[in-house]
Amino acid sequence: MDTNQLWKERFQSHIKMVSRYMRLIFNDHLAFAMIFFVAAFAYFYQAWLETVPDTFPVEWIVVGIVGALLTYSPVRTFFKEADTVFLLPVENKLRPYVRNAVIYSFVMQSYWIAIALFALAPLYLQIYDNVSASYILVMIVFALVVKVGNLFATWFMQKTRDIRYHYFDIGIRFVVNGFIMYFLAIGVPYFALIGSLLIIGVCFLNYHNLYKGSTLPWDRLIDQEDAKLQFFYRIANMSTDVPDLKRKPKKRHGLVRLVTGRMPIRRKQTFTYLYAITFIRSGDYFGMYLRLVALALFFVFWVPAFWGKVLFAVLFLFMSGFQFIAIYNHHRTVEWLRLYPVTVDVRRKAVHQLILVIMVVQVVITTIGFVWASDWLNALIYLSIAAAFTVLFEAFYVRGRIRAFKG
Template structure:
């Protein structure tokens, strides 16, 4: 007899073993030390900024946006696999306890976001409370948890709808109303907050109506969503260790590929230079991470007041970008054609080192332009000089030894 509770326990146990296997590598890497330095420095300057916070700073809007987005983003984890579409379909009517447990698991694993946001914004709220006159912070947190549960339920209900546009419209509507409800509640506008909550409840009711109307589960959609989230985790883990079963997604990005390859000569010794360029652009792993680190590093350097800490942040994010780009070497490890190319083996490592150096120097140049915008000319010269020296050492020292 099929036992849905036991089946979830077995699937959950297998899932946790898979996750913990890679978490060991993530939380023992030297990348974590760099990130701890980053968070510690931000926390210090955040506290310093709070003591001199401008009187007209929109604290209620910031809290409303952060809490609203986190509450609205509530993906439901099901731990389903592709084979379940065939073997579990006959037991769909008995899967109620399984999905109830999956709902609880989805809520629990997202509590860390709620805790981080609550801890980060508590000092801001208490510093601005005398001006905005909002309720006790504990009431806001209670509302935060309740909204998270409601949004998670709505996310589950709407997964029975196959229209992607309707699901996106539902998410955007819920996010806007969540932000409005939190903003008005934090600002002490209880009547407007109640009105936004009523509109949000209407959307929840409509989502429930759609789930009842559509009846059966969209197994393929549930599996696709779960696989997408696991791919995101595997991409993170792949920065620290080899993930053999990582499935990479490829995006064409014709205009960017054409821009990078426009002046590249079609020569035999440039084979791997061509390969690594299009891999960086078309893979879902590298370009997004490179740009995100560039933006986050730039924002950190812009808002931190001390010039030397600005420089340290630029070098830190330069290191993080270079560290992540080293996984390009293993990206094509399962492609047998690379061993069949009529090219010299040393061309491959030379191409990767050259491409990594170019990317890191480009990031250094952009960080320098940020100092130019802030009219910190001393910082500009130091970042360009130190960034170029660090990039050269990192690529031709550290990375070259790893490829040997």
């Protein structure tokens, strides 16, 4: 078996799948919202830099963000369930396959490290005004070299099933990576070089004690690959239908009882009850909603200008309403829902009500944030703008999108 050719085939299949879904994700209003978000963030980021104090701990920001990106170094293998049968006999010939997997993982994860350091560069150069801009390139190159060591350390660690070793390895590497980035940030690369030698030592220990002479944990690697694939599917499912998405609901009994406890048991409330439980128990929707609300509050407190706060708050309000329209098709493969003795209008009305409620809750939370971050008058101005936007968005945009769905 030519495992190098096998990698090429799986890599091409993966790129084809990702590109197809990315076109669908960014072929809607979400693309415009993201471009608008990046432009607005850059503008207010530049305005914030003019007011940042010289004592701002930018080096610890670099340690936290870049250190975490260096430590999180999974190797994408594209292994499938059938590989436990067909690839297990040729495990000793998978060296080219694993090499390509490490190279691919390095390239994809290096983008995030470079983006993070370039995004932090204006803040870093504002605090360390005696450092040249070319030093940022030195930090990026050094970080990428350290990333290679983290990737190999992670891969060598895969052969142990003891979760304690995994947590210990992550903790040690995060401390060492933070050590490296801290001394790079303060301009002492010699100590950072010592930290890189420690990463090499971790790689050697993982290889000698765990990897050498052991077989690959196929079930674990396949589960990890499936988890990464399902994570991408959940993101894509917010904008389009993903037939390969596996639904894994969460219990959250207390929250379900709180929301549905006073809900009347009537025929017209059938889908209201169903979609409320779906929103709470599905990790796709409730988790995304909490993150969007948290980001809205972050920008309300971070952006200095009042209209900038309003801009970001309304933008995340739009993203919340836009993302959860897809809940209408969440149960599209459950045929027995068609047996409900209720009309399609009842189902559509339930989605309208759910989106209206989650947007109103977000408006209330961000209004409280405006009270803390600004004053009562500005909070009332935002409340009136957000309330008008919510009503118009739900009445026109959501109604049109839902009526376009079949069934």
